Amino acid sequence: MVKHLIELVLVVRWTKSLEDKNRLFWFMHTAGWCGFALVHYLGSLLHDLRDIFTVILILNAYAGWLCSIPLRYIYRKIWNLPPIRIALWVILCSFITALFWQVIKNINYWEIYKHGYRPDELIYYARNTMFSFSIILSWSLLYFGTNYYQMLQKEKQNVLKANTVAHQAQLKMLRYQLNPHFLFNTLNAISTLILIEDNKTANGMVTKLSEFLRYSLDKDPMKKVTLESELQALKLYLDIEKVRFEERLQVNFNVGEHCENARVPSMILQPLAENAIKYAIAVQEEGGSINVNVSKFGNDLLIELSDDGPGAEIKNGNLYRENGVGLANTRERLLALYGNDFSLVVSNNTPKGVKVNIRMPFEVGTNV
Known part of the structure; x- marks a missing residue:
């Protein structure tokens, strides 16, 4: 019993953490770059690289973790722009970030694995930038996809809440419309009109009552x-x-x-x-x-x-x-x-x- 209660508490806390947009970002951001390091580490095992290459992978993943953080705040600023402008901004920002990250990765590789190697031309610092661009662009698409999903979920919750509140409002309206006191007063007024032979007014009141009830029900x-x-x-x-x-x-x-x-x-x-x-x-x-x-x-x-x-x-x-x-x-x-x-x-x-x-x-x- 205690075990089930603990599991329930953990599930509730985990769900609340995921509902917090800020916590969800940092969780997915960190998990994504850890996954990047793990995949490349497993790939390095196939090539029988030296153990020091693991340090390079960790540094590269950490550099990517840092370089991609500013994108979050840039994307917040452009969130409400037209789709075409958003796409252009995403491509431009992803490429600039990828270029800066690739330079850091090359320096890490040359300084640690190649013992201070220096290329003859500066262009070599940007080598393999397109691969890094694909990684950063994937990060950007995942960011927008996650946020759009959260937005849709929030809209869905608002609609469900609106449905609930509106149907509760309708029930309250029906309670009043079918309230014996309300019906008693209305029917008593109709009865009085009939007794004094004011049938025209009584008939009109019955018609209005039926139209009003039909409107509220329909x-x-x-x-x-x-x-x-x-x-x-x-x-x-x-x-x-x-x-x-x-x-x-x-x-x-x-x-x-x-x-x-x-x-x-x-x-x-x-x-x-x-x-x-x-x-x-x-x-x-x-x-x-x-x-x-x-x-x-x-x-x-x-x-x-x-x-x-x-x-x-x-x-x-x-x-x-x-x-x-x-x-x-x-x-x-x-x-x-x-x-x-x-x-x-x-x-x-x-x-x-x-x-x-x-x-x-x-x-x-x-x-x-």
């Missing part, structure tokens, strides 16, 4: 939808609530030009509206209003949802409300989908109430 939480579609779903939700609150609930939309085609996460606004209904409209006898403003600024989409309720306690951009999960859920989804390229700010509205501002990349096109 939309894949990982598929981004147009802002126009998202706002239509939000209006359906608010229309249902307006039957309950009647004139106590006022809703205003102000959508900037060309913003309707922007892609946003599905069901991203409803939790914010839910909070406003619960904490701003329902708690005031006179009700209140919800304002939705959307605009484009540069390459960003700006969304603001505000209310004129009694407000709330806000510290360091965090909203303190009992059992409040809407904002936390929204922030988690945005983080999973956009990384650090978003912001969600909660602040006090003027003259009263709370407003939530969301900034996300302005994206258009097909579902992603």
Whole structure:
């Protein structure tokens, strides 16, 4: 049992070490040059060279280890260049490094194995540079291949995380949509409309309720939808609530030009509206209003949802409300989908109430 636990701990530590890009580089870098020395040592056995040649191999491997380190920092600088320029930089840097390394290898061989031999012409210092170039170029390709693999793995992890968070968000939405209290209030309002023979309004409310539930069930939480579609779903939700609150609930939309085609996460606004209904409209006898403003600024989409309720306690951009999960859920989804390229700010509205501002990349096109 203890043996298995020790093995498990070692595996976990080994996995974490490989996930660390810096540790992985130094491990592979050192292992690669040790492998280079070992292969050449085994090859030297076939030629029956003197034992001193082993020292030369070690020095050459160490020189290659040192000479190739600067390439890492150069390649970091050129990482985001166009592919053709990256290829040219890699070839140039690999050749220069190989030339410098080959000179060191020749000097090591002449000084140690040939007892201070000196060539007649300087050109001989660069002899066999193309072989060294192939080694350094292989090192460069392995570096880029490893980093691209790590990048793809990280993207895969982000997608899996986004899927998990989004599906959790959908489950939270379904919990609210099928919440007995929500359905009771909605169906009770429909029943009241039928009793007073306002069948037209009752029929309209049933239609909106079914459309809203169908929208939330049909939309894949990982598929981004147009802002126009998202706002239509939000209006359906608010229309249902307006039957309950009647004139106590006022809703205003102000959508900037060309913003309707922007892609946003599905069901991203409803939790914010839910909070406003619960904490701003329902708690005031006179009700209140919800304002939705959307605009484009540069390459960003700006969304603001505000209310004129009694407000709330806000510290360091965090909203303190009992059992409040809407904002936390929204922030988690945005983080999973956009990384650090978003912001969600909660602040006090003027003259009263709370407003939530969301900034996300302005994206258009097909579902992603």
